[in-house]
Amino acid sequence: MIRHDAELGAANTLGLACRAERFAALESLAEARQVLAEARRHGWPVSVLGGGSNLILRPWLPGLVVQADFADWWLEPLDADTVRVHVEAGMNWHSLVEALAARELWGTENLALIPGRVGAAPIQNIGAYGVELADLLESVHLLYLDDGRETVLSREECAFAYRDSVFKHALHGRVLITRLVLRLSTRPAPRLGYGDLAARLGPTPSASEVVAAVSRVRREKLPDPAVLGNAGSFFKNPVVAAERARRLLAEYPGMPHFPLADGSVKLAAGWLIDQCGLKGLREGRVGVHDRQALVLVHHGGASAEELLALARRVADTVAERFGVTLEREPRLLGRALP
Numbered sequence: 296m297i298r299h300d301a302e303l304g305a306a307n308t309l310g311l312a313c314r315a316e317r318f319a320a321l322e323s324l325a326e327a328r329q330v331l332a333e334a335r336r337h338g339w340p341v342s343v344l345g346g347g348s349n350l351i352l353r354p355w356l357p358g359l360v361v362q363a364d365f366a367d368w369w370l371e372p373l374d375a376d377t378v379r380v381h382v383e384a385g386m387n388w389h390s391l392v393e394a395l396a397a398r399e400l401w402g403t404e405n406l407a408l409i410p411g412r413v414g415a416a417p418i419q420n421i422g423a424y425g426v427e428l429a430d431l432l433e434s435v436h437l438l439y440l441d442d443g444r445e446t447v448l449s450r451e452e453c454a455f456a457y458r459d460s461v462f463k464h465a466l467h468g469r470v471l472i473t474r475l476v477l478r479l480s481t482r483p484a485p486r487l488g489y490g491d492l493a494a495r496l497g498p499t500p501s502a503s504e505v506v507a508a509v510s511r512v513r514r515e516k517l518p519d520p521a522v523l524g525n526a527g528s529f530f531k532n533p534v535v536a537a538e539r540a541r542r543l544l545a546e547y548p549g550m551p552h553f554p555l556a557d558g559s560v561k562l563a564a565g566w567l568i569d570q571c572g573l574k575g576l577r578e579g580r581v582g583v584h585d586r587q588a589l590v591l592v593h594h595g596g597a598s599a600e601e602l603l604a605l606a607r608r609v610a611d612t613v614a615e616r617f618g619v620t621l622e623r624e625p626r627l628l629g630r631a632l633p
């Protein structure tokens with residue numbers, strides 16, 4: 296069913312006030328086909344909303360906003376060690392992680408407590424604690440918004456990279472992801488090399504114990520959007536050429552840095568922001584979180600523009616001091632009120 300002039304304020308973790316000209320919660324794939332065909336008939340532009348945890352919403356979303364609510368999932372055993380998991384777009388990501396861990400299926404544990412829904416996970420190739428969705432994903436089922444065509448993309452066709460995929464480029468704004476297919480292991484495969492996970496767990500933890508440990512670390516580090524509006528990391532960790540990293544390290548020997556396979560070096564955006572003395576900065580109704588400089592927060596009543604102005608100030612300060620460009624992670628959607 297299509298609702299008109301729908302309030303979406305509660306539908307984004309930053310808590311920015313937003314109205315959609317039209318909004319449809321899609322209960323099934325059949326309803327998705329039918330509603331999107333109607334949008335095509337009327338020429339409405341379509342935007343897709345997941346859990347709203349990686350979005351900066353401007354006050355007005357014209358056309359039609361759809362949200363996939365269908366959320367079935369099922370297992371397809373492949374052999375003694377491997378299981379294929381089919382999961383529809385509307386399922387909450389963390390609920391999926393918990394359900395898989397409870398069955399001792401290994402692969403998603405380190406991605407525990409990432410907010411949002413399954414359908415959005417491939418967009419920026421969600422990642423945490425040394426694991427990315429791309430490590431587990433086999434294929435993505437989707438529906439093209441412009442002609443209703445349905446297809447399945449292999450992992451290779453998704454062109455995954457750090458916080459990146461084909462869905463941010465050639466397919467940007469062009470598809471509704473309807474289902475993911477993951478490949479998980481029935482053999483214990485804990486990956487505890489990141490942060491202090493190993494220190495928090497015994498030598499042979501269960502998958503659910505890993506999920507619980509990752510969740511605890513995340514709760515300690517990140518503000519809960521239900522309490523303080525935020526979209527998680529506001530900036531991607533910048534990747535710089537080896538030569539620039541070498542020069543920066545000569546000046547800042549303590550700088551966290553992670554050499555990548557292609558010779559470039561990933562830096563920690565939070566560290567760079569912190570070094571500029573911006574942690575805890577408050578500008579009106581928005582600010583930089585006081586424990587995690589990578590997270591911009593909304594104290595209530597602000598607009599997307601206020602948040603973007605703060606983001607520009609943070610990025611400009613880092614560029615001036617380190618000569619490193621910070622790129623925004625959450626996507627911007629909508630426009631000023633008509």
Ligand SMILES: Cc1cc2nc3c(=O)[nH]c(=O)nc-3n(C[C@H](O)[C@H](O)[C@H](O)COP(=O)(O)OP(=O)(O)OC[C@H]3O[C@@H](n4cnc5c(N)ncnc54)[C@H](O)[C@@H]3O)c2cc1C
Nearest residue numbers: 343345346347348349410411412414415421422472526527
């Ligand atoms: C506290 C906090 C912590 C976070 N931690 C992490 C982290 O550790 N790692 C990480 O990678 N991310 C993290 N994030 C970001 C966010 O959780 C992920 O990007 C998540 O996948 C977004 O899901 P969503 O359903 O909320 O998507 P939304 O924010 O609603 O949408 C994000 C983008 O995906 C598109 N989209 C959504 N659903 C679909 C669909 N079915 N088909 C096509 N396009 C779709 C939207 O149009 C939009 O462009 C964090 C966010 C918060 C608030």
